[in-house]
Amino acid sequence: MQTAIVYYSLEGNTEYAARAIAAELGADTLRINPKKSYPSGGFRKFLWGGKSAVMAEAPELEPYEFDSAKYDRIVFGFPVWAGTVTPPIRTFVQENDLREKRVAAFACQSGNGAQKAFAALKKCLGRDALETELVLIDPKDKPSAENKERLRAFCEQLNAVEAS
Numbered sequence: 303m304q305t306a307i308v309y310y311s312l313e314g315n316t317e318y319a320a321r322a323i324a325a326e327l328g329a330d331t332l333r334i335n336p337k338k339s340y341p342s343g344g345f346r347k348f349l350w351g352g353k354s355a356v357m358a359e360a361p362e363l364e365p366y367e368f369d370s371a372k373y374d375r376i377v378f379g380f381p382v383w384a385g386t387v388t389p390p391i392r393t394f395v396q397e398n399d400l401r402e403k404r405v406a407a408f409a410c411q412s413g414n415g416a417q418k419a420f421a422a423l424k425k426c427l428g429r430d431a432l433e434t435e436l437v438l439i440d441p442k443d444k445p446s447a448e449n450k451e452r453l454r455a456f457c458e459q460l461n462a463v464e465a466s
């Protein structure tokens with residue numbers, strides 16, 4: 303089972319988790335970035351990022367290399383923005399045919415909204431369910447035993463499919 307972790311991260315929490323998951327699964331990672339980056343820090347990030355998320359934008363991405371044929375499974379990782387999936391993930395889903403792939407996802411948030419964000423991702427993918435879902439609370443900024451345990455269980459579930 304070849305897995306690619308495709309993620310967007312504004313401030314490093316999702317990236318932190320993506321690296322930990324990649325190490326556990328032996329997966330490749332692909333960080334996607336919008337051509338026009340969102341502001342980080344201060345109130346502007348909430349304003350611009352929040353608006354973009356609410357409008358369900360699909361911003362143009364910086365060029366990336368992704369050979370879909372190499373992978374059986376995609377694990378999406380994103381920060382929850384305004385209770386929904388982060389816009390660059392929408393662009394990636396629109397640009398790639400993932401119909402034959404297994405798809406799992408993890409979301410980083412500081413409060414709540416991940417379930418709505420997973421629903422938005424599923425809608426975007428045109429499927430009713432994901433293989434498995436993981437919610438982490440700011441894993442880089444607020445390391446916790448709970449985050450660690452959830453992450454371990456998520457990887458164990460994905461690895462179990464691999465072994466079967």
Ligand SMILES: Cc1cc2nc3c(=O)[nH]c(=O)nc-3n(C[C@H](O)[C@H](O)[C@H](O)COP(=O)(O)O)c2cc1C
Nearest residue numbers: 311312313314315316351381384385411412413414
């Ligand atoms: C524009 C914006 C909107 C956000 N909206 C939410 C939200 O609706 N719910 C929530 O729990 N956290 C929200 N957050 C917090 C992030 O999801 C959270 O801090 C996440 O761990 C950041 O991941 P990153 O460091 O990879 O960017 C928001 C952050 C930004 C910048």
